[in-house]
Amino acid sequence: MTGRGPRGERGEQADKIVAAARRSFATRGYAATSLRSVAREAGVDPGLVTYYFRTKTGLLEEVMQPPEAFGATxxxxxxxxxxxxxxxxxxxxxxxxxxxxxxxxxxxxxLTAAQEPAALHRLRQLFSERVLAVVSHSLPDTERNLRASLISTQIVGMVMNRYIWQIGTVATLPAPAVTDLIAPTIQHYLTDPLPPSLSDDSRSPG
Amino acid sequence: MTGRGPRGERGEQADKIVAAARRSFATRGYAATSLRSVAREAGVDPGLVTYYFRTKTGLLEEVMQPPEAFGATxxxxxxxxxxxxxxxxxxxxxxxxxxxxxxxxxxxxxLTAAQEPAALHRLRQLFSERVLAVVSHSLPDTERNLRASLISTQIVGMVMNRYIWQIGTVATLPAPAVTDLIAPTIQHYLTDPLPPSLSDDSRSPG
Structure with a gap:
């Protein structure tokens, strides 16, 4: 949270700045992006970037906010x-x-989290607050972290291959076919017994 | 291939340059890295970088070479x-x-492929030449691309969570436990029947 209130209350200019920062962090990298270059790409005065987001870290915090539909979906x-x-x-x-x-x-x-430690820290928070606690809803406490983590490996890998790299057959199939192929794996991680080696004492709290 | 011969024949200086480029591409991004900054980090004269690798693209090609053990493993x-x-x-x-x-x-x-199109192109080549053709060895031709792609989603997701992001339980478990958890999924993608919706005519050539 940046303390500037929900997205709707902010100006159109601020949204343009965030969109420009998002593109630049993802394509040129966080380190190569300056407040000045973001202002130029957004077509606004550099002072406005400082006014809305104060620092590059403030802008990063904003870029790391998940899409509005994320939590509910x-x-x-x-x-x-x-x-x-x-x-x-x-x-x-x-x-x-x-x-x-x-x-x-x-x-x-x-893409930003892959290269910037502050962004990775934010991604970890997002994962534990918005994903971990949610996907394993109603599962036993002793298993939910492990099961949610396994689900994360399969979903993240699907996303990397299909959307980020656009590599292999999974990138070109229609979404319903991908669902049919991947869903059994997620169901396996949710409900099938864990292997015997993963008894409570060999498992870290994660 | 850079046409400079196998790694062993090249000087120690060249190896230092590649290592510095690798670190810089991964942490600061490809765009933010210059031949001059690589030379500085490697502690060599900038002319030597040009001598060995000519351009930043030449250096990128070198950085995108998989580890020596990769193919055989x-x-x-x-x-x-x-x-x-x-x-x-x-x-x-x-x-x-x-x-x-x-x-x-x-x-x-x-990390380099995530942000740089030329690196992504190289990753796709690597995937199709060194992974796709290999992991699905001895499987029917009509299924091998799809099965190899599914395997890739699970392996890449495991790598992202455990090694790149270090997020969730899969990042902290000992390697043998991770093998026990993930291997059944890979085996499923290798040998279990494909869902009925994935008949030959609904599947793209990948």
Whole structure:
């Protein structure tokens, strides 16, 4: 939270600045982006960037905010009965990424977090507050962190191959086919027994 | 291939330059890295960078070369009988990433490809020449691209969560536990029947 209130209350100029920062962090990298270059790309006075976001860190914080639909979309899928939740979670992820507006935000979050420690820290927070606690809803406490983490590996890998790298068959198939292929894996991580080696005492708190 | 011959024949200076480029591309991004800044970090004369690699693209090509052990490690796993190959492939991936020297190279390949189109192009080549053709060895031609792509989603997601982001339980578990958790998914993608919706005519050539 930047303390500037919800997105709707802010000016159009601020939104333009955030969009420009998002593009620049994702394509040129965080280090190569200056407040001045963001202002130039947004077509606004550099003073306005400082006025709205104070520092590059302030701007980063804003860029790392998930899309508006994110929380509700993931939560709705996580509220599905456990036996349908695998399918619902894959569909939720694909819905967010097939929508160009939220895909651009998510893409920027991933690419910025890969190179900038402050962004990675924010991604970890996002993961634990908005994903971990949600997807494993109603699972036993001793298993939910591990199961949510396994789900994360499969969803993130799907996203990297299909949307970020656009590599391999998974990148070109229609979304419903991808859902049919990936959902059984998520369901497996949600509800199948864990391997015997993963008894409580060998598992870290994560 | 840069046409400068295998790594061993090249000078120690060239190796220092590549290592510095690798770090800089991965942490500051490709765009923010100059031949001059690489020379400074490597502690060599800028002329030497130009002598060995000519351009930034030449340096990029070098940075995108997989670790020496990569081809042999993946191929050995892919030669395993089909019923053990899931386990072998996860173990191969973890072995490459648990070794700091090859992990640094792979990490740089992933982070550089995320932001630089020329690097992404190289990653796609690497994927199709060194991974796709190999992991699905001995599978029917009509299924191997799809199955290799699904395997890629799970391996890449495991790598992103465990090694790049270091996020969630999968990042903190010992490698053998991760193998036990992920191998069944890879085996599923290798040998279980594909969903009915994925008949030949609905599948793109990938």
């Amino acid at each position: 993931v939560a709705a899928a996580a509220e599905q009965p456990l036996e349908r939740r695998g399918h619902a979670l894959v569909q939720a992820a694909l819905n967010l990424w097939e929508d160009p507006a939220s895909a651009e935000i998510l893409r920027s979050i991933i | 993946v191929a050995a796993a892919a030669e395993q009988p089909l019923e053990r190959r899931g386990h072998a492939l996860v173990q191969a991936a973890l072995n490459l990433w648990e070794d700091p020297a090859s992990a640094e190279i792979l990490r740089s390949i992933i």
